[in-house]
Amino acid sequence: MSEPVGILSERKNDYTVVGILEDGVGLNRAVSDLRALGITGEDLTVILKRTDPDEPEPFPDGTRYIVVPDDLRGLEIPIAFAAIFVVASLLFAFTAPGIGTMIFVFFSAMAAILAAGAFTSVGVDPILMEMEAPPEDAGAWNDAFEGGKVLLFASTTDHRALRPIWEILRSQGADFNIIERRLEPQPTSGATLRRAGEEPEGQKYVMDAREAYREP
Numbered sequence: 001m002s003e004p005v006g007i008l009s010e011r012k013n014d015y016t017v018v019g020i021l022e023d024g025v026g027l028n029r030a031v032s033d034l035r036a037l038g039i040t041g042e043d044l045t046v047i048l049k050r051t052d053p054d055e056p057e058p059f060p061d062g063t064r065y066i067v068v069p070d071d072l073r074g075l076e077i078p079i080a081f082a083a084i085f086v087v088a089s090l091l092f093a094f095t096a097p098g099i100g101t102m103i104f105v106f107f108s109a110m111a112a113i114l115a116a117g118a119f120t121s122v123g124v125d126p127i128l129m130e131m132e133a134p135p136e137d138a139g140a141w142n143d144a145f146e147g148g149k150v151l152l153f154a155s156t157t158d159h160r161a162l163r164p165i166w167e168i169l170r171s172q173g174a175d176f177n178i179i180e181r182r183l184e185p186q187p188t189s190g191a192t193l194r195r196a197g198e199e200p201e202g203q204k205y206v207m208d209a210r211e212a213y214r215e216p
Contacts, residue, residue: 014182015162018137019152019169020144023048026172027150031059033168037161039154045185047124047151053192061197068124068145068191124151126189137177144175155182 021027027046034044046065048057053067124145128138145151152174154165162178169176187193 013157013159014155014180015157015159016153016155016179016181016183017162017165017169017176018141018179018183019154019174019176020141020149021152021169021172021174023148023150026174027152028058030152030168030172030174031063033171034152034154034165035060035063037164037168039156039161039165042184043155045153047127047145047153047185049145057194057196059196061195063196064193065196066127066185066187066191066193068127127185127187127191130188131183131185133183134179137179151185153183153185155184 019030021030031044031046040062042064044064046057046059046063047068048065049068049070051070053069057063057065059065123142125138125142128141133141141151152169156162156165166176166178
């Protein structure tokens with residue numbers, strides 16, 4: 001079903017340049033150059049992975065960035081449920097021999113699924129899915145992110161700004177895609193939304209992207 005003309009007209013000048021960069025000095029230089037170009041505030045977001053999400057990043061003050069934790073944070077619940085299923089399956093196996101075997105197999109399978117899911121890296125996929133990133137690109141972006149790269153999203157309503165944006169990214173050896181609509185990443189699945197220069201205790205730890213959308 002096609003969108004109303006008013007919505008199409010509102011979106012026709014929205015663009016997002018998605019850069020895939022090496023972590024380090026080149027990333028910091030690209031962020032500084034983009035801010036100097038006027039890409040600031042909600043129009044510029046960096047997504048990176050860190051073992052310590054509370055460690056500040058050396059971006060210019062006010063730069064919006066999302067940290068995906070490179071640890072087991074947020075996995076306590078599925079791991080606990082897996083343990084409960086194992087204990088329950090053993091309990092039924094010993095107390096109800098008639099049906100215990102079937103229940104034991106079922107609960108053991110559920111425990112295995114939960115354990116496998118808990119220790120499977122999801123990377124940046126939940127964030128890309130939440131903002132409805134193009135499926136044909138999202139897989140490559142997630143693979144690059146899991147390979148140690150950083151994702152940068154620079155949005156603009158002026159098509160004349162596209163060339164300067166991609167020239168900044170290209171100068172730092174980045175690959176990039178141009179998406180003809182606005183993509184504004186929001187944290188989800190344990191990710192943390194931060195702004196450079198703010199104290200860690202003043203940051204918002206977000207467990208669900210929908211809550212982030214409701215932030216004032």
